[in-house]
Amino acid sequence: MRVPNDATGPISVSRTRLPSSTLWRYAIGSLGTGGFATLPGLVLVYYLTDTLGVTAIVAGLILTIAKVWDVLIDPVIGGKSDFSLAATGSRRRYMVVGGIALPVFFVLTFSVVPGLPATASAVWVVIAFMLCATAFSLFQVPYIALPAELTRRYDERTRLLTWRVVVLTVAILLFGAGGPLLRDLVPQNPYLGYLIMAVAAGVVLCVGMIVSSSVAPRDVPSPETRPTASLVQNYHGGIRALVRSQPFRALLATYMLQGLATGIMLAGAQYVATWVLHSETAVTLLFVALIAPALLLTPVWGGIAKRIGKESGFWFASIIFMIAAGSLVMLMWSPGWWVFVPVAVAGAAYAGMQSLPMAMLPDVISHDAARHGEGRAGVFGGLWTAGETAGMAFGATALTIVLTVTGYQESVGTELVTQSDAAVSGIVLSFSIVPACVMLLSLVPLARYRLRKADIED
Template identity: 60%
Template sequence: MTTTTTTRLSRATIAGYAAGSVGTGGFGTLPGLVLLVYLTDALAVPAAVAGLIVTGAKVWDVLIDPFIGYGSDRDLARTGSRRRFMTVGALALPVLFALTFAAPAGAGPTAAAIWVLVAFLLAATAFSLFQVPYIALPAELDATYDGRTRLLAWRVAALAFAILLFGAGGPALRGGGDSTTGYLVMGVVSGVVIGAGMLVASRVAPRRPRGEAAAPATPPPSTTASRAWALAVRESADALRRSRPFRTLLVAFFLQAVATGLMLAGAAYVARYVLQDEAAVSYLFAALIAPALLCMPLWTRLARRDGKERGFVVATVLFAVAALGMIPLLWVPGAWVYVPTALAGVAYAGMQALPLAMLPDVIAHDARTHGEGRGGAFSGVWTAGETTGMALGAAVLSLVLGVTGYVSTRADEVATQPAAAVDGIALAFSVVPAVLVLLSLVPLVRYGLRKGDIDDTAPELPRDHPARTDRSRD
């Protein structure tokens, strides 16, 4: 059952939960930042094929995340904790992440592409084993609207720190150029740090007496994998069908994930071909994340004063303005780009903290109206939507590169890119993300969930609940 205590969470619990964002931030940042350029500029994989590899691995997430969410809910019912799935993912990911960047140097483009695809699929699976139950935890750790805002604010602060750490530190570990050895060193070191953060967070998952968690009945041991997957898909579809706040929030966050995934994948190309400075990618991340860290408390205060959904709208509009402010990269690339990047960082803090704080509210509201124990179904769909959105961002960039004539190379080779490709990179970093985040406002206005729907002490019963039926007869 969902925690009902109103006591404040301990600092150790908040810090432990936030540590998980070191892992999620690392896994979300580095592949999005360097995997596409690793394929195109170190392994000579054509841009269109490289985009398919990155997207294909994320489509895999769409298939497995509902199943993992379903399994996490069942494991919670059996053992009283989501800890087991999280631990397995945390232990497996470092090895698989390193293998993603360990393609043999002498392999041809086709063999290298297959290597990266298989390794990244396995790494994505390990990540989902952790991430899906991790996202479901806030609704179980704190029962209050404001308490979850506080918990998620620290998590997003850790996420911003992780993005800065991996966004700036990853390229530094890789070294100059596109040496395959440099990518391998980056993969090994980063994989260990990612796994460590995830392992710490797995210890925070609450333990409860067996049988206390009110989840749907556990399938019998004879249930086949295909049957279990079908049940998982059905529960995910049910979550989408019955919860309008979840549908609207998910669509908005998905569109924003496409936008941020596009900018993340494009940062290395902007630094190399638009700004013509390899080190600029680290400066871009510093300009983005430093304001995000500083402004995080401001978004938390705004959420408490005006509501999370209103703060989310403000952050979204601000991010669109910042992205449009980068359009002059087409004509006058220069250090001025760090100013709109910093403004985007201010907005990015709100675009991460607020929807992630709204998700456990949606889960808690569904528990009040339809029964508890389905948090994994929601988090499975959410993770699938987020990772697919990020992957589509990279796919959009690869499509732009392919259409504009981008030239792929092997490590230590140099190619002069056509002007059309450079212009395409600049547009993909500015206009397209702005349009996407503005479109996300359309579903967001239908969210409709407020603090009173969450913190009302009188639980709302399902329509077919016996107690409600009895009342209707009085």
């Protein structure tokens, strides 16, 4: 059915059960979003410090610059996406452009010429990664806005986002485990190894995003609706959305903090494998331990949400993850393969931490539209993407601060270095106690989220 949507024009919103084709075409986009969120978060800092010879603090600064840029452009892209919907009847154009551009810039990020000074390498990476962030936002922002436009039903959104997270966990496993394996095919030439990894990953990113862009509704825009918005108006729309929607503020703050926690652990996994478990390839096993339970249990979290509510299930998952992460501090005194048990428990909880807030976001968007008479799904999607990417990126930045404080030694190419006991302890703490404390902090805004099923269905 067609529903007027004020500033964003008419959109198609279904009250019926979504067809399977819509589910899988939307979900496959997470091959792109999950892949891009996982692989740079896992290997980019390590690439900078242990191949390009960039110091840990500068590596963190590179990620911070790229993600601050991301935060700045996401609300603008969100506003432009809303107006594109009104003017053309679809958000598809932005998604296609992002899906084509991201793989190109991703390969460029990991194509630094061997022998360049560390400073030149750092400049190369920061420019290429900022272009990556721009292309990613062009796809991700409208992609996040789509669930609110594909269905009005509370439980149907849970079903849609559950399958998205199933594909997301597959993407995390594929990129998180497969990426380092491809990189290590040529251990004698890490520059070539990273390039092989980036090319293979770029192909998968492109396929997932281009296919998923086909799910964006195509409506005929009203002839009289051709809105435009200035840069200031786009930012004003984002600020207004934050001010007027308390459920969105609570959900976004929770998700940002949890992104920070998981970002620290993600960036630290390669360091744990190398310097604590003394096996660079152990990072692949860590990802299998994390993602296999998540892949199996994502549909279970959907069932839990139907029984006790999305927000209660989100609480449950967050607490389990926090306990599992905190227990990893035992690596300080007893490093060993037992680490895969708490990592697997964290993986089971991580499935809920991803699927449930993503299913809660379209509820927040539709609730806001019902109260204020205008749909700004693109603006909310832009703010959400900014918060998500900022949380993950600042997690990697937090890791580089810990590495710097504890005296981590960078290296170039295949150069061998030795890390101090303090540096190794810093790696363990950044993989355990630090993310556990951030997870505990995330429960504060989660307690302020008060939107329930009755609010949505009414």
